[in-house]
Amino acid sequence: MSIYRQLATRSLRCVAARTAPATVGSVSALRLASGYALNRDRDSSRSNARSTGRRSRAPQQAFDKPNNDAIEELTRSREPIRLEVESLPRLILNRVDEWAASERVKARCVAFGFDSQAATECLDAWTFKIKEDLLMWDDNGESLITQMAARGWDANALILAYESGNFAREFENAFLRNFIEYAAESGPLFIQSHLKALLEATDVSRHAQTYLQARSINRHFHLHMGPTNSGKTYQALKALSRAKTGVYAGPLRLLAHEVWERLNMGSVGDLNGEGRATNLLTGEERRNVHNAGLVSCTIEMLPFYGNAAAEPWDVVVIDEIQMMADDHRGGAWTNAVLGVNAKEVHLCGDETTAHLLQSMVDSFKGDTLTIHRYNRLTPLVVAPESLNGKYENVQPGDCVVTFSRNNVYSVKKNIEGTLGKKCAVVYGALPPETRAEQARDFNEDEGRSQVLVASDAVGMGLNLKIGRVVFASMTKFDGQRDVPLSLTQVKQIAGRAGRFGQGRTTVDNEDDNAATTDEVAAPGGVVTTLHAADLPLLRAMLPLTLPAVTRAVFELPNEALTSMLPLVHPTTTYADLLDHTAALAKLPPNMVLSETRNRLALAEVLEEQRDVLTATDIAVFSNAPVNTRDPKVAGIFQNIVQAYATDYHVDVEEVLKKSTLLHTLKTVEETLAALPPLPPHLGIFRQYLVPPITVGGIPLLESLHKALVLYIWLSFRYSLAFPDRELATAYKLRTEKVLEICLERLPGVRQLKSAERTKEMDKELALFRRKYVDKHGLVKPSIKWVNQEQEERMRKMKRWRSAATEADEVTEIHDRTHKTEGSIQQHHPKQFNYRQISDRGSSW
Ligand SMILES: Nc1ncnc2c1ncn2[C@@H]1O[C@H](COP(=O)(O)OP(=O)(O)OP(=O)(O)O)[C@@H](O)[C@H]1O
Structure with a gap:
């Protein structure tokens, strides 16, 4: 500040x-006391201590002591300002x-x-x-x-x-x-x-009037309001599935994809298996189905102006409407409400936006509104106890929630090491396709994972068979400091437990809200914390109602910027133009401007090419999906802008070359191709089955995926200048595949001890050994990276030996080395001998 x-x-x-x-x-309803930070530190110190084998220095008592200050502060800060x-x-x-x-x-x-x-x-x-x-x-x-x-x-x-x-x-x-x-x-x-x-x-206060088609008809709004898992989207999709023409618009391409699949396959509402031809439209993907009357899209791609014949849509469903208060993306939801040309508009979300939406709809002459309120379909209860800080208490069907990629990995390792059960992972930086794959691995009966470790990315967009949600901490690092989880986050994440029709674990709780459902409700969900100290806070937060959203987020229209352009000094930078327009803007009632930080960072890059780029180019590029916090992707964005400005031709391999990300993809692919499959029923034997690059490469592959998505996104806007869409899509698919395998091989699962194995398991194991393990008990070393590592060891060994022979006093060591010449592996039995380590717990 x-x-x-x-x-x-x-x-x-x-x-x-x-x-x-x-x-x-x-100022904030939930800006809570410092006790939160204490819990997070405890959590990470504990997991670090476990992974390094050291004992945590935090006294045990601190984990169990309820955080009364935080709860008191919570109660006080609920007072509205x-x-x-x-x-x-x-x-x-x-x-x-x-x-x-x-x-x-x-x-x-x-x-x-x-x-x-x-x-x-x-x-x-x-x-x-x-x-x-x-x-x-x-x-x-x-x-x-x-x-x-x-x-x-x-x-x-x-x-x-x-x-x-x-x-x-x-x-x-x-x-x-x-x-x-x-x-x-x-x-x-x-x-x-x-x-x-x-x-x-800069007067955009009458922006709603620019949507002429929407203003020329009388729209009827249906507000489906309720907590997570209350069936709001289900009811709205039912209406869509009955409509001749219509659109579903969701917050994530994962959701757009899921709805697209369900509509085409006829697994929505009343369709009973009779699919409705539906197109898919996201920033990075378009799929046209013959004679499609419906469209499933991401909110930014919503076709505002109606169907192909420019007639109003019969039904438009806008999901997660509370996102209209999101600082960064909220403008897309607000614009959809202001301007979509549809006879019926179904808005699904939590209760917080009801009042604001009512007043917005009232301001559109002729539009009307009906509110439908829903209760949760399955009960959600707070468990009487936490896990008392012990990962041993994690059960199949649990979703353990922690924050940041590193914490997700470390919790996964702890659980796998303790329980010997494989964990699927979901976190924000993972490509949505990989997230969906991980979710499938957790959901499906034949999937390998019984536990899910997730960041807050689990709160939206995935249907998961979670029985119990366990908060590993109640704070999140926001890039600068630990901040308490907001009430919205806590409710959204907790609400994932006991998804209707998907529950895994059971609680004895009668569901009294399920009267209107087509099928029997599944058992309810349970929510708890890892540490005892956090549980009272969770218990205090869950029953609270979310504060109402008072203002919708408004995105500065490009027309305002282009009208401003001739009115400011010619040397004004694009960033300053944005800033001046935002400062002077007169907004519609009950609206607030969206956050422009990311856009300003991109504007700086665009400034270097200001003599070449047109105003439209600048508007498109500054809205591109680039996370400037990822320096690799930011660098690639710069290469792309430069290639576009100088040649109007952007070669995908060329712009990625400097970053070496494609090289990483190829190296990881080759490494994985040479690896034997994972041993059945055993934990992962790190030395042969998890080469370091498959772990270290994950963040790089995530960046590569983002860069490819950016290229594809731009190719839909400038198909001539970005001709490699197909190649980029092929690389994207390869990246997703490789990421999945890398995650699959992340080390962690403890190897089953012989007493824990059945005869069947032993049989399969024997087969595996016969195929992949040589007579010395070693995984057959046809693997390039293993060979390279061995050669490196040989080189070191030779150097060491020659040094030793020069010095008379080390004769004894030399003798010992000489005896084992030709069988270098025997110097490192712990690292290389498969048979010896197969019964030991993994050190990972
Ligand atoms: N009447 C119903 N009959 C059968 N299944 C239903 C019914 N209502 C909801 N479901 C199922 O319950 C689950 C949750 O429903 P839905 O996604 O509509 O909830 P939601 O309130 O929109 O939740 P969220 O806010 O988390 O998206 C879905 O799997 C949905 O298919």
Whole structure:
């Protein structure tokens, strides 16, 4: 947070506390006490200690002590933040002098066409007028709102900004717009018409009116509201499956894919196996089915304007509507509600958005709305006990939730080492296709995995047979520090337990919500924590209702940027253009601008090619799916932009070459191809079956996958400049395959001891040995990387031996070496002898 923001925050807090003492609470409903961080540290220190074989230094007591402070804080911070309208004038007064005197405001004025002398004079005059106005306003709520509106202040927007904790930036933007409106009427004559043009270009408050088709019909909205696993999507899809034309729009391409498959196969609602021809449309994939009346797509690809004949869709289903409050992607949901051309719009999500959606729909003349409310189909209970910090207590059907890829691996290793049961993994950086494969391995009876270890990515998009969710920690590292899990995250993740019709473990709990279902409800879900100390917190959080979403996230339309372009100085960078437009934008009611951090990072790269790229190019590239936190992908994005700008021809292999990611893919593929299969019923014998590159290569393969998805995404927008879509898709599929095998071979599962093996198992094992193990008890070394490792050892050995022969005093060692010449493996029996280690627990 900048110093300015800190000061602004502090001063506004003080004023608010003075002016509305009884109503100001803490900013976030769930910004909890430091006890969270303690739990996370304990968790990771514990897993580190296990994996390194050391004892954790954290005293055992700390794991068991309930975190009362955090629970108390939780209860207190549930108090809603309130700001009375009467406090607003004072908040404005307190800030106005400092704001007007600041250099950044002057710089902004210069960018808008003022000279600095004129800017200072005009700002002084405006400040004086504000103070005069403030003295004249009476302090009665309703009339104050009207008086403020007459002077260009949107009191309700400022109150919402304050209550949602974003007020510093938004107050500043409100000052800027108010000042420019004033200057456009009363400022220096030479600039007035220019300022009016700026105000017009950035006025997006009537953006909904630009969706002409949607405005010309009367849409009927159905809100399907309920917690996870309450059957909302099921009911909405039923309506879609009956429609002649329609669309399903979901948050992930995984979900779009799943719905596409289900509609085509007829496994939705009333279809009873009679498939409906449905097309698939995602940023990276298009599949056309003959005579398709339906489309399944990701929300960003929603065909707003209706079907191919430009007629309104009969039914459009928009899933996970609460995502309209998401800082980064929320704009896509908001636009869908504003502009989709459909007779019936079904919105599925949790209760938090009901009020906001009602007021949005009310603002569209002629549109109507019905709300359907649902309860969970299966009960969800908090277990009476935690796992008491012991992975031994994990059961088949459990999903252990932790955060970050490394923690997922380390928990997987701990569980596999302790229980001897294989774990599937799901985390955000895994390609969705690989996630789905892991989910299948866990869900299906013949799958190898009985336990799932997942990050919060498990909260959405996958149907999983989870009986019990176990939170390994109640905090998450946000890139800078540990933050407590939000109530939304806790509820979304916990809700995965006991999925209707998919449950695995049972709890004795009668389901009383399942009256409307077509089939018998499955047993309910259970949720618990790994550590005893976290359980009371979980128990306190689960029954809480989620705070209502008060504002939808709004994405700056490209038209606003292109209208602004001729109005700013020609040397203005794209990042500054974005920033100026966002600062001056007049938004529709109850909306807040989306987060532009990632877009600004991409804009910096695009700036290098600003003389070549068109405004449309910049708009497309700056919205490309690039995670700038992954330096490999960010580097490849830079190569792509450069190749596009210089040659208008982007060769997929060429842009990937510098990153060596394709080389990694080939090396891992070759390594895997030379490996014997995994031994049956045994844990993984790391030395032969898990070459280091198959573990170390996983993050690189994940980056490669993202880079390929980016290429494919761009190829759908510029098919001439990106001609290698097929090749990129082939590489993408290869990457997914290799990733799956690498995950399959991740070391961890303890080898079964002979007492634990059945005769059948022994038989299969004997077969395996005969085929892959030589007479010395070694896995047959036809494997390139093993050979290379052996050669390296031989080289070292020779060097060491020659050094030893030179020194008389090491004769004894030399003799010992000489005896075993020709059988280098015998120097490392622990590493190479398969027979010797097969009965030992894996050291991984
Ligand atoms: N009436 C029903 N008959 C049969 N199966 C149903 C019924 N309602 C829901 N299901 C099944 O229950 C599971 C959960 O339903 P659904 O995905 O619609 O819930 P949801 O409330 O949308 O959950 P989420 O918010 O997690 O997406 C699905 O597998 C769905 O097919």
